Amino acid sequence: MMWRRYLMWFAQEHVDFRHAEMQSILTLYNIPIKYVEKPCIKKPYWIVEVPSEEFIKKIASRSVLIKNCIELWGRAKTESQLHENLRSAMKNDTGQWIVNERHNTEISDEYICPSELIQSCCSADKSFKVEIETFCKHFSMQEKVNKIETFSYLPLEGTVKLKNPDVTLAYLEFYGVDPNNVPDKPYDLFFGKWVADGQRDLIHVLSLKKRQFIGNTSMDAQLSIIMANQAKVKTGDLLLDPFVGSGSLLVAAAHFGAYVLGSDIDFMMLHARTRPTRVGQKERHKDESIRANMKQYGTESRYLDVVVSDFSLPNWHERLTLDAIITDPPYGVREPTEKIGIERDNYSLSEEHLVNHVPSKVGYELAHxxxxxxNFAARHLEMGRRLVCWYPFVREEYQEDQLPSHPCLQLVANSEQVLSKLTARRLLTYEKIHDEVPNMPLDPNGGVHNFREKYFCGGEQTRRERKERRAEELAINAANRALKLKLT
Known part of the structure; x- marks a missing residue:
């Protein structure tokens, strides 16, 4: 079986999530892959080999971080060398690396593809077009046309068709990732046949700007899709978000075919009675709800329900089994961390007050x-399935060995999203590896370093210091002006 070589071209966003999303998709579809070069976060592309183009299409059908995938025909460091390699490819029977004759070693920055790949796209009955894409540099339309014309030697017999052609050829130039230091010549050049686009359009389809019901902490569409991918959500799965809020994670999971459940302690949010989030909106509309969001995206049939419940109190049947849990627990910053309870000792409630009783709440520490x-994931996840959750921390105090842990769960992915100079959060992906669940006490690594206290203390102290310093400067300046006026 002849493995083909492909270029995966990524968007330069959430770079730290790239490997985790890709590995999840590869294991979801059991796709064999070879890395021609070790993936590097400093480059927006990977060069890989897979046995079939269908595997590349499967990857692209899920990934929100991939822009497009190209069947690689040629690669070089200069335009002249790229054209020379493509001319050689038209006479080449098997794909190969260019061999360095001096050292008899493979040069990883040049490649000649088999001639059959080019010939298969050149028949007279196949229309085509050539697209130009650059990274970190902009070309005018005329410059793009000039570059397209340099490929006129290719034996393309079909007609040019700019909209929906049979074959799309892609020429890409990479100028590094520093927009403030763009070189005159590109570092890398690629040419090949377009195979598939990633799911970048899905970001706009599921955008919060267009969504019917959102809240203060609604997860943005791109991160929601990444979480669903890392949970390896597929058609027919049963998924739960135990801190569901406005249901953004349910929207992404349902898009990939999962049946979704949610729970939250916030009655007002689940019933869409909280203060509106959108600027200028004074009150909630009657049709705002999580169900309305699912209906908006055509996935209402996969929406099971959401329930008002306290996650600290077991309310799910012990035999409930889930295929995935994805969630964003509250950190106590924009949303409170609460559970049902009362701080008074020996408190009891009479039966006459029980009917209309609204339970009071106490703090629900992040450690708990x-x-x-x-513990919930270890008990209720199917073997081999995943929990994906966010974990906040103070950046200067982060240590990987202090992440929450459980003997039944293996941490398989850990990606960082920077929130500020002081804080960040990590997307943690756990996979269930054992079925015998011990009765685990409070995780000693679950304290997240008193994140809420340090978040507010650090932020407010800094602002307070700046305000006091500014007031002091103004007082000194006012005193100096008064003294100057008195002296004059």
Whole structure:
């Protein structure tokens, strides 16, 4: 079996999530892959080999970080060398690396593809077009046309068709990732046949700007899709978000075919009675709800329900089994961390007051939230399935060995999203590896370093210091002006 070589061209966003999303998709579809070069976060592309083009299309059908995938025909460091390699490819029977004759070693920056790949696209009955794409540099339309004309030697017999051609050829130039230091010549050049686009359009389809119901902490569409991918959500799965909020994660999971459940302690949010989030909106519309969001995207049939419940109190049947859990627990910053309870000792409630009683709430420490979450996942996840959750931390105090842990769960992915100079959060992906669940006490690593206290203390102290310093400067300046006026 002849493995083909492909270029995966990524968007330069959420770079730290790239490998985790790709590995999840590869294992989801059991796709064999060879890396021609070790993936590097400093480059927006990977060069890989897979046995079939269908595998590349499967990857692209899920990935939101991939822009497009190209069947690689040629690669070089200069335009002249790229054209020379393509001319050689038209006479080449098997794909090969260019061999360095001096050292008899393979040069990883040049490649000649088999001639059959080019010939298969050149028949008279196949229309075509050539697209130009650059990274970190802009070309005018005329410059793009000039570059397209340099490929006139290719034996393309079909007609040019700019909209929906049979074959799309792609020429890409990479000028590095520093927009403030763009070189005159590109570092890398690629040419090949377009195979598939990634799911970048899905970001706009599921955008919060267009969504019927959102809240203060609604997860943006791109991150929601990444979480669903890392949970390896597929058609027919049963998925739960135990801190569901406005249901953004359910929207992404349902898009990939999962049946979705949610729970949250916030009655007002689940019933869309909280203060509107959108600027200028004074009150919630009657048709705002999580169900309305699912109906908006045509996935209402996969929406099971959401329930008002306290996650710290077991309310799911012990035999409930889930295929995935994806969630964003509250950190106590924009949303409170609460559970049902009362701080008074020996408190009792009479039967006459029980009917209309609204339970009071106490703080739900982050240490307890993550211990409860991992224990819940260990009990209710199917073997080999995943929990995907966010974990906040103070950046200067981060240590990987202090992440929440459980003997039944293996941490398989850990990606960082920077929130500020002080704080960040990590997307943690756990996979269930054992069925015998011990009765775990509070996780000693679940304290997240008193994140809420340090978040507010650090931020407010800094602002307070700046305000006091500014007031002091103004007082000194006012005193100096008064003294100057008195002296004059």
């Amino acid at each position: 939230i993550y211990s409860d979450l991992l």
